[in-house]
Amino acid sequence: MSPRTRALPTRPAIPAWKIILPVLGAAALGWWGYSWVTRPVNPPLDPAARQGSVAGDWATLKTFGPRTPGTPGHDRTLDWAQAHLTALGYHVTRDTFPLDVWTDGGATVTGPGGLNVTGRALYGSQGFDQQGRLVAVPGDASDAQLEALDLQMQLAVTHCPERPWGRFAAALIDRGAFGVAIIDDCPVTPALSRAPATPLPMLVLDREAGAALETHLGQTVTFTTRTGEQTVQAANLVARRVEGQAQVIYGAHLDSVPGASGANDNASGVLAVLDLARRAAGTPDAKRAWFALFDAEELGLIGSRQFVRTYAYPMEQTRAMINLDMVGVGAQPLGVAATEDLLPLIRAARPGLREFEDEAQSTRETFGRSLGTTGLSDHAAFKEVRIPAAFLHRGLDGHYHTPQDTTLDPALVQDAARTAWTLGQAVLAAPFTPRPECGLTGRDCH
Ligand SMILES: [Zn+2]
Structure with missing residues (x-):
């Protein structure tokens, strides 16, 4: 039996917190630094971009050709619009998603x-x-x-x-x-x-x-x-000030149907949204609006439905979505279809503006979309999640969805953009009660 030994005195162990706290501190600092470096920032506003016009934008856009997803014209339009909106001082996100398209x-x-x-x-x-x-x-x-x-x-x-x-x-x-x-x-x-x-x-x-x-x-x-x-890449473009809120969302679809140039349907709406972004650039209004270009509308509102899922949370602030589709050819005078909550505001802001029904019983040929009672263009995706929505439209012209849809009138586009702006201002001036939480799909609101 060995004699019982007594432990020698040792230095007391370093308490755990003395190790954990500095490690946590360093990690937090690293995380903060990373977030700071990668945070979204507003690009500088290029004064030259504010000098642009609808006619000038159209002269460029029409050289890109049809904008069917998967075609070069589609991708060039995305690049061009992204650069344009960035030059106007907006932080632009390009939300890509895969899309299955039919091939012959x-x-x-x-x-x-x-x-x-x-x-x-x-x-x-x-x-x-x-x-x-x-x-x-x-x-x-x-x-x-x-x-x-x-x-x-x-x-x-x-x-x-x-x-x-x-x-x-x-x-x-x-x-x-x-x-x-x-x-x-x-x-x-x-x-x-x-x-x-x-x-x-x-x-x-x-x-x-x-x-x-x-x-x-x-x-x-x-x-x-x-x-x-x-399978091709589709993308929504979303332009906003980093500190801005989506109180009003101005939107239009940028895709066109196969074989059609898509001047009125819907280069006209794209040009109107760019004009609105230009009008707001550098003013306090830029912080209260988002500008969105949706993809794959013609295949069944795919891009706008993607948008409402992606931005469900920022859209708690949304008082109105204003959609512009086919506003560059005067088949009919400019008209509006809007949700009930917006109609009194619209009538007060633009007395005499033509109103039309935007429901399923339409002669418009659809592209596999389920019509229901949801409406005929991207605003319907917003109505589905109970966002008040207005749709500006000049009716179906004779060249709708044909290769002859090659022309538009910049003055009509500008007039539609001006009307959208007037409606947007009226919406922002009106009292607003935030909606109850609608959940990601909006189902909880129904
Ligand atoms: Zn359209």
């Missing part, structure tokens, strides 16, 4: 006697192969005439239908057709219309291919379409 892989018709013609798949349709007998259907067939046709297991051939192509093709398929070929011999290009995603071939042929096909009426041929989906 081509269409062919093959048959006896070496028949082999090519065309394109009808926008929005699904790729498929189908065999059947060719039957001619008049492009101006009424519903009653369609009812009388026996299209069971046949392939329908038609010339430039009078009604929207997607809907006409869907009606033929409802009547039992196994496929539809549309011969595009229209004097004026009709508005782009999306076909339902039915697994049956729907194709478009030019005059020459159509003539070759029509020599085979009554014979059995094969329709083949190839379509696909591609």
Whole structure:
């Protein structure tokens, strides 16, 4: 047995707090430093940017071409608008999100006697192969005439239908057709219309291919379409002063439909929002407004719905969202559709401004969006989360959703921007009670 030893006296242990506190302190300092360095800051206001005009902006914007997501014109427009808004002294965020877009892989018709013609798949349709007998259907067939046709297991051939192509093709398929070929011999290009995603071939042929096909009426041929989906980058642009509040949100969609230049729909709205941002730049009003350009409106309000999810919290301060869509061609006098809460303010601020209904029963061809009673453009996404919203619009012009939508009148755009500004000022001057918390989806408010 060894003798019991006694521990030698040692230095007392360093208390834990003497280590933990300095480490925590250093971490906090590091975090603060990092946040400070990476904090959003307002860029300097470039005086030259305030000298711009709607006409000058349009001269630039129109050189970019169509702004369908996934195209160079779309991305150049985003870059240009971002630079423009930054030069006006706004902190601009580019909120990107992936988007699946429809792609055409081509269409062919093959048959006896070496028949082999090519065309394109009808926008929005699904790729498929189908065999059947060719039957001619008049492009101006009424519903009653369609009812009388026996299209069971046949392939329908038609010339430039009078009604929207997607809907006409869907009606033929409802009547039992196994496929539809549309011969595009229209004097004026009709508005782009999306076909339902039915697994049956729907194709478009030019005059020459159509003539070759029509020599085979009554014979059995094969329709083949190839379509696909591609994921592209879409983005909303949001411009604001760092210290600013989203009391009024001015917005417009920047995308256009495939094949259309989108001057009135909706370069006009983009130009109006830029004009509003320019008007507010460097003034106290810049701190009370946000300026937003939404993507993928034409595919079903995708960008604006993304926006209301992303900014649910700052939007507690939002008294009104003012949307501008198709304000550069005077199909009708400038009109407004607004939520009930804004109408008295609007009537007082702009007596005599035309009012219109903005509901589902519209002749407007839709792009797969669910209409419900939500409205026809991006303001609907705000209405869905109970943000008061106003929609400024000059009606559907004859070139709506066609390649001929190439012109707009800068004076009309400027007038729409001026009206939006007047409404925005009226909204800011009115008393405001913050809304109860609506939750992320707005569902709690319903
Ligand atoms: Zn539009």
